[in-house]
Amino acid sequence: MTDQKVSSKLRVAIAGLGSIGTKIATALDQGIEGLALSAVAVRDPAKHQPFLAGLRQQPQILPVDQLGEAADIVVECAPSSQLRVIVEPAVTRGRSAVVVSVGGLLDNFDLVDLARAKGGRILVPTGALIGLDAVNAAALGTIHQVKMVTRKPIDGLKGAPFIVENKIDIDNLREPLKLFEGSARDAARGFPANVNVAVALSLAGIGPDRTQIQVWADPTVTRNVHRIEVEADSARFSMGIENIPSENPKTGIITALSVIALLRKQRATLCVGT
Ligand SMILES: NC(=O)C1=CN([C@@H]2O[C@H](COP(=O)(O)OP(=O)(O)OC[C@H]3O[C@@H](n4cnc5c(N)ncnc54)[C@H](O)[C@@H]3O)[C@@H](O)[C@H]2O)C=CC1
Numbered sequence: 181m182t183d184q185k186v187s188s189k190l191r192v193a194i195a196g197l198g199s200i201g202t203k204i205a206t207a208l209d210q211g212i213e214g215l216a217l218s219a220v221a222v223r224d225p226a227k228h229q230p231f232l233a234g235l236r237q238q239p240q241i242l243p244v245d246q247l248g249e250a251a252d253i254v255v256e257c258a259p260s261s262q263l264r265v266i267v268e269p270a271v272t273r274g275r276s277a278v279v280v281s282v283g284g285l286l287d288n289f290d291l292v293d294l295a296r297a298k299g300g301r302i303l304v305p306t307g308a309l310i311g312l313d314a315v316n317a318a319a320l321g322t323i324h325q326v327k328m329v330t331r332k333p334i335d336g337l338k339g340a341p342f343i344v345e346n347k348i349d350i351d352n353l354r355e356p357l358k359l360f361e362g363s364a365r366d367a368a369r370g371f372p373a374n375v376n377v378a379v380a381l382s383l384a385g386i387g388p389d390r391t392q393i394q395v396w397a398d399p400t401v402t403r404n405v406h407r408i409e410v411e412a413d414s415a416r417f418s419m420g421i422e423n424i425p426s427e428n429p430k431t432g433i434i435t436a437l438s439v440i441a442l443l444r445k446q447r448a449t450l451c452v453g454t
C-alpha cells in the first residue's frame with residue numbers, strides 16, 4: 181500500500197472497548213475500505229492489553245479528550261454517563277462523533293449545536309433497531325404516531341434506575357411484567373442502558389416526547405425484542421427485531437455490526453440504503 185493511500189484513509193478512534201467497541205476495533209483492524217483504526221481510549225489500559233496486543237496495527241492509547249486530535253471520526257462506545265466527555269472535544273475540533281449511547285444525547289443536546297458551530301457532525305447509527313431509513317423518509321412528510329414495545333429477558337434489565345428506584349423485584353418473575361409506559365425521553369432516563377433504540381427511533385421520527393414506548397421484563401424471551409408501529413401520511417409500517425444478546429446481556433450483537441456498517445458507508449464505492 182502506498183503512503184498516499186495510507187494517509188488518505190479516514191482515521192477512526194474508539195472510546196470504550198466493551199462489547200461494542202472491541203468488535204468495531206477488530207473490524208477496523210481486519211480492514212474496512214478507506215478507514216484505519218488510529219486510537220482508542222480505555223479506562224484501564226492494563227485490562228485491555230491482551231486484546232490490543234492481538235491487533236495487527238497498534239492504535240494509540242489516548243485520553244478521551246484527545247481522540248479528536250488523532251482521528252477524523254470518534255466512535256463513542258462507553259456508558260451514557262461518559263457521552264459528553266467523549267463527544268464534546270471531538271466535535272469542538274470539527275470531527276464526526278458516532279454516538280451509540282444515544283439516550284445520553286437527550287440531556288446533552290447542546291452538543292448538536294456545538295457540532296454545527298464547529299463544523300463537526302454527530303452520527304447516530306440504527307444500532308440495535310431496524311428501519312430508521314423508512315422513519316427518516318416518512319418524517320419528511322407527516323408522521324402521526326410512533327409506538328414501540330420492548331421486551332427484554334431479566335438479565336437485560338437488571339440494575340436499571342427505574343427498577344431500582346421503584347424497588348421492583350424482577351428476579352422472581354414467572355410471566356411478563358410491564359415496567360414502564362411513556363415517552364422515549366422518560367424511558368431513556370429510567371433505562372439508560374436499555375432503550376437507546378427508542379431514542380434513535382424518536383430522533384429519526386417525531387422526537388422523544390411524542391414517541392411512545394412500553395418496556396417489559398419478560399422471563400419467556402431469550403432475545404431483546406423490539407416491535408414498532410409507525411402511522412404516517414406516506415405509509416403505515418410495522419417493524420420488529422429480535423436481538424441476540426452479546427456478552428453484555430443488555431446489548432444486542434447487531435449493535436456493533438450496525439456501527440461497522442455505518443463506518444463502511446463513509447468510504448464505500450457502493451452504498452445501499454439511506
Ligand atoms: N444505540 C443502540 O442501539 C445501543 C446502544 N447501546 C449502548 O452502547 C453503549 C456501550 O455498550 P456496550 O459496549 O455493550 O457496553 P460495555 O459495558 O460492554 O462497554 C463499555 C466500555 O466503556 C468503558 N468505559 C467506561 N468509561 C469510559 C471512559 N471514560 N473512557 C473510555 N472507556 C470507558 C468500560 O470500561 C467498558 O469497557 C452503552 O451506553 C449502551 O447502553 C447498547 C445497545 C444498543
Ligand SMILES: O=C([O-])CC(=O)C(=O)O
Nearest residue numbers: 308374376377404431432
Ligand atoms: O440491544 C438492544 O436490543 C437494545 C439496547 O440495549 C438499547 O437500546 O440500549
